[in-house]
Amino acid sequence: MQKHINKLTRWGICVLLIVMAALQANGNLPTTLIEKVDYFIYDLRMRWEPTTFNPDIVIVNIDEKSLQEVGQWPWNRGVVADLIERLTDDYHARAVGLDIVFSEPDNSTGIQVLEGLAQKELKENAGFVAQMPALRKELDFDDKLARTLAGRPVVLGYVFSNTPNDNSKGLLPTPAFVDADLGERSFESAIYTKYTANLPELQKAAITGGFFNPSPDADGVIRGIPLLAKHGAGYYEALSLATARIALNASKVKPVFLQADGINSQSFLNNYGSIEAIKLNSTPNKRIPVEPLLTALIHYKSKGGPNGGGFAYVSASDVLKKRLAVDKLKEKIILIGTTAAGLKDLRTAPLGLDYPGVEMHANVIASILDGDVKQRSDSTRGFEVIQVCLIGLLLSFALSRFKALAAVMCTTAMLVLVIAFNYWMYQSFNLVQPLATVLLLIAALFVFNITWGYLVESRKLRGVVRRFGEYVAPELVAVMAEEPDSYTMEGEIRELTVMFSDVRGFTTISESLSAADLREYINIYLTAMSEEIRGNRGTLDKYIGDCVMAFWGAPVRLEEHARLAVASALKMQSIAQGLSADFVKRGWPALKIGVGLNTGEVRVGDMGSKIRLAYTVMGDAVNLSSRLEGITKVYGVGVVVGEATKTAAAEFAYRELDRVRVKGKTRPISIFEPIAIAASIDDAQSALLELWHQALDDFRAQQWDVAEKSFLSYLQVRAEDLASQVFLERIAHYRQNPLPADWDGVATFVSKFSE
Incomplete structure (x- = not known):
């Protein structure tokens, strides 16, 4: 009964762990620990990713060299205009993305001072006033930049925010689409109320713009970036998406909604509802999978910086001074960023705390171009729940039956299979499947089952040792300890060989010895006989005065119980002769023993009363063994056995x-x-x-x-x-x-x- 209770308890706890893991996988029992472990696994995967050089993307770097040759940042808009003109007209870049916001007018030229002079101190100076239109055109670098942006594939950057006290500045680009374009469909996305955008004249001149808001996870690490964000009724592109779209000559961004069996299902969308991808009308069409909130995971293909190995870096001053060969930048996608001290746009990424922000955009663009955007599909939760349940039940079944070494090997194999399958899905299908829940479940089941084995099974072992250690030899206890549930003290019918051994003339011996000598005499005798019995796999039943009762074949089944019993009886005679010689030397009476053996079916188990129980044997075969021990005196022999014993020990x-x-x-x-x-x-x-x-x-x-x-x-x-x-x-x-x-x-x- 207790065995079944233990099994049910063990399975109950295993099932509880599996249910908790399934609830966690389904999002019903979120824990920060699981989230942190998944973050760690994702970051580890990114660190192990080999660096992949992308020749189509080049980062124009505002580096120390550029600052020394051009001047301190911020440069006036005229220099920026020259840089864009060089990149597009001289080097024929496919697209240029600026990780920079021009939200304030450029006052670096002193045009405001000249305007003031023309209106006040020098307003009477006709020559000066006459030169003002030309000066204004020459020194209005914002206008120059706007003229440069017009008709060129340049994407301006800007920033969204939700800061209550901030005021929006500048002009947003045209949204990719608006609520009215979606009909009755709805989905979740990042929503912003404020923005810091570019000057209206600049944004109107530019082909488009893109926000570069980071999207850090709870631990502050940026693993994904929103490709679209909502402001008002419009959905706006990220800098990386807009730059990739321009480079691919795509004019539209179209949301791709989840479908059921190939047919749009309105209830399905509303309940599960989300955009599953973004499609660009390029040639061929580009389909970019997105996650909830329209976020794309960043597949970090570079270790970061000019020496990161993923993207080529060129100095902005070399572009301005046309020191580079044309084919170095021809038909490349250009991102303008900085690594100069004090200007570094550094972010916390899975690869480190100082990852260049411009390279995050570069990595996303590279993934869009290569079609290998990593994603967590909408079926992730369902898949993870199924995985947790199947693996949990399979492992619980296996661990409940395996010994410690086999349990370790089984758990290790399961971990390897789960990790290998997860990595295969990642590499072959670009699917990022959660791993923490199932790994922690495997670890929890392993620790629980090992602990159960140690606490419960060792308790069983201690029970076996406690119950049988006084009766049987240590090697038999070791055998029983391997399957403690198989050995109980409950009564059963079994064929055994029973022994009774008695000292001849013990009354006379006891009368001739002092109490101390008699105690030593009998202790030496009983110890020697008991050691022989136990050493030959016998079970000590009890001492009855000078009589020793033992049996073979229980609690551990022994096919050769009769042979072992006869061998022990003969050995006991030899031992008794040796003891007798020693006793005589001490002046004690000689020792002679008689042994009776009989083989037959008996009842063996715990017997006695409510006050005291003993593991013993009862039955006719036991009584006959006792009678045979007494008969040894009649025939003057040391050992007498019955017919069944002789037959069994032939x-x-x-x-x-x-x-x-x-x-x-x-x-x-x-x-x-x-x-x-x-x-x-x-x-x-x-x-x-x-x-x-x-x-x-x-x-x-x-x-x-x-x-x-x-x-x-x-x-x-x-x-x-x-x-x-x-x-x-x-x-x-x-x-x-x-x-x-x-x-x-x-x-x-x-x-x-x-x-």
Whole structure:
């Protein structure tokens, strides 16, 4: 019963862990720990990604060299206009993205001062006033930049915000689409209320613009960037998306909605609802998968900076001074950024704390061009729930059956398979599947099952040791410890071999020794006998005064229980002889023991009362074993075994002592004295055994004279053989007292020890 309760409890806890993991995977039980682990795994994956050089994207760097040659930043808009003109007209760039906002007028030329002079101090100076239109045109760098932007593939950058006290400045570009274009469809996106954009004349002149708001995760690391954001009723492009669109000669951005079975399902969209991709009407069309809030994961293909290996960097001053070969920038996508000290636009990325912001845009553009935008699909949650349940149940089933080493190997294999499958999905299908939940579930199931094995199974082991350690040998306890649930003290019927061993003349011994000597005498004897029994895989039952009771075949099943018991009985006789010699040297009485063995079905298990129980055996076979131990005194032998024991341990040579009917039994049995292993018997011993058995046959045939002669011959070899004397006495008695016609040669014992 307890075994089933333990199994149910174990499975119940495993199922609880799986359910909690499934709830977490489905978003019903969010935890920051899982989120942090997933972040860590994503970042680790990015760090392991090999650097991939993209020849189509070049970063024009406002570096230290440029600042020394051109001047400190910010440069006037005239220099920026010259830079754009060089990139588009001289170097034939496909598209230019500016990671810069021109939200304030350029006052660096002093045009305002000249305007003031023309209106005040020098307004009477006709020549000066006449030159003002030309000066205004020459020094109005905002106008110059606007004229330069017109008709060129340049994308201006700007910033959205939700700061309550800020005022919006500048002019936003035309949105990619507005709410009215979506009909009744709706979806979630980043929403902003304020912006810092470019001067209206600049934005009107530019082909388009794009925001460069970062989208950091909860830990401050930027792993994704919104490709579209909402302001008012319009949806606006990110700098990276707008630059890629211009480079691909696409005029429109079209949202691609989730579909069910290839047909738009309004309820499906509203409930699950989101845009699953953005499509550009380029040739061919570009489909860019997006995540919730219209975010795209940044696939970091560069380690960052001029030496990051992913993108070519050129100095802005080299572009301005036309030091570069035309093919260096021809048909390239240009992003203008900075690495100069004090101007660094650095962000926290999975690859480090100082990743250039301009390269984040470059990585997104590269992914759009290559068509390898990583994504977490809308089926991610469902897939993760299924994965958690399947792996959790499979691992729970396996770990509940495996030993510690196999459990470690199974868990390791499962971890490798899960990680390999996740990486394969990432590399082959650009799918970023969550990994933390299933990894933590595998770890939790492993730790729980190992802990369960240690606490519960070790408790079972301690129970086995506690229950059986006093009875059986340590090696048997070790066997039982491997499957502790298989061994209980509940009663059962089993074939065993039972032993009783007793000291001859113990009453006389006890009367001749002091209490201290008697205690030592009996302790030495019991210890030696017990060690032999346990050493030969026997189970000690109890001590009854000087009597030792033991059995073989329980609690651990032993196919050779009879052989082991007979071997122990013979060894105990040898040990007793050695102890006797030592005792005599001490001045103590000699030691002789008698051993009775019998094999048969008995009931074994916990027996006794509510006050005290003991692991013991009961049954007719046990009683007969006790009777056989008593009979050893009658025949003067050390060991007597029953017929079943002789049959089961046939490798020994035996002397049949007699056929007897013990007290309480009506059916006669044959009793035997084991001599030694049959293979070790020499010719003389074999002849002596043959003589004995012939004498026994003659006795049963009532051939008194022949039998008497044989028994006397036997005594000439073994002068102290009491069994021969017993039969000689019977022959003398039967000669004087004729036997009945139905005499069967069986000796009937009317008491435990006497006929």
